[in-house]
Amino acid sequence: MSLARRRSQRATQISAAARTITQRAPVTLTLARHRAQPTAATIIRLTACAVFAYLIALPVPETSPPVLAPLTALLVLQVSIYQTLYSAVRRVAAVVTGVLIALGLSRWIGFTWWSLGLTITLGLAVGYALRLREAVLEVPISAMLILSVGSKAAATSRITETLIGTAAGLIAGLVLTAPQVEPAEEAIADLARTMADLLDQMAAGLNDGSIDDSARAWLDQARALGNEITRVDEALQRAEESTKLNPRSMRLPYSTVTLRQSLETLEHAAITVRVLARSLTDTTRLAGDDNSLNDPDVRRGLADTLRELSAAVRIYSSLATELDAHGHEVLKADLERHLAAARDEQDRLSELLATAPAVRPVGWPLRGELISHLGRLRSELEAGTPDQRPRPRRNRSWRPPRPSRQRVPPALRKLIR
Known part of the structure; x- marks a missing residue:
């Protein structure tokens, strides 16, 4: 490679890094101000x-x-x-x-x-x-x-x-002392944003064909979601405790979807994203026609499904904190629209991944796993919509009942890693 070409590539990388820093600077400053306010x-x-x-x-x-x-x-x-x-x-x-x-x-x-x-x-x-x-x-x-x-x-x-x-x-x-509800709401939004960004990265990698180089990194990011869930759970515990015996908590608004229920839905979704990333990593290890991701149509269909699911995850996180009735209905309609689009894309992808029982290529179980994980992720978000949940009496997003959280058994955690 010539010196001029290397310099050109280096300049391109520096320019991209500068754009990234510029885009992240407002977010960093906002987070710094937010962290300084509680200290003051x-x-x-x-x-x-x-x-x-x-x-x-x-x-x-x-x-x-x-x-x-x-x-x-x-x-x-x-x-x-x-x-x-x-x-x-x-x-x-x-x-x-x-x-x-x-x-x-x-x-x-x-x-x-x-x-x-x-x-x-x-x-x-x-x-x-x-x-x-x-x-x-x-x-x-x-x-x-x-x-x-x-x-x-x-x-x-x-x-x-x-x-x-x-x-x-x-x-x-x-x-x-005021109820500390906003940090819990922001923690929920950050978790959903991180999960949606990972799904967008998967979709982009499938479209540009870089999945072989990126699949392992996606799996590592999906595993790191467990730490984010722990952080959100701690923020929710602080929010729930801050409302106990607090007179100001009586003036907090009502919300249909509680933060605790939203965290449980996102936790189940994160587990599904992890096993989906694992299936993609295993698929990239296959060669030739056994690797279904070598088909551009399959990659395109999988990317379209992941993009719709990513948009659904972002919208779902807003349902827990949206208090306006009209805004809540708008978000609910958008969520249903993206989930319906994900279902249609998944159906088309199922046709592309279908194989004759007599053929059964080496990686044929992984084809079923991909469809299964996509359907499970979509069903998790559908089950978390307000219409699918019982509406408790005088239940608020900041003061939910503490149900027993469904944890994944250690043996199953080892299998999905």
């Missing part, structure tokens, strides 16, 4: 809560200077009211337990190295027995502080400031 909101919540606790504890004579009140408020306040309440209960129980242990030991022993060890051992034992979890260290800490001072006034001050800080954390949680 958390800083404001914690600062306001600590200052509020300090101002409440300032007039109390036993708490001067009231440093423990804002400290307790910072430790109590969590990302959800549900977590804040449990943290408050454990924190108060830990401090009161530690103070009682210190007052009991101070009557019999003084502050020495062996009494310090005894206090820590007893405090940790009681804390673990009460299942205080992350607040278990508060028991020996409170006991050591009170035992070193040996004053009932210090014990009273410790408990008072803890109660004030806990109350401030609870009030701040009720006032400042």
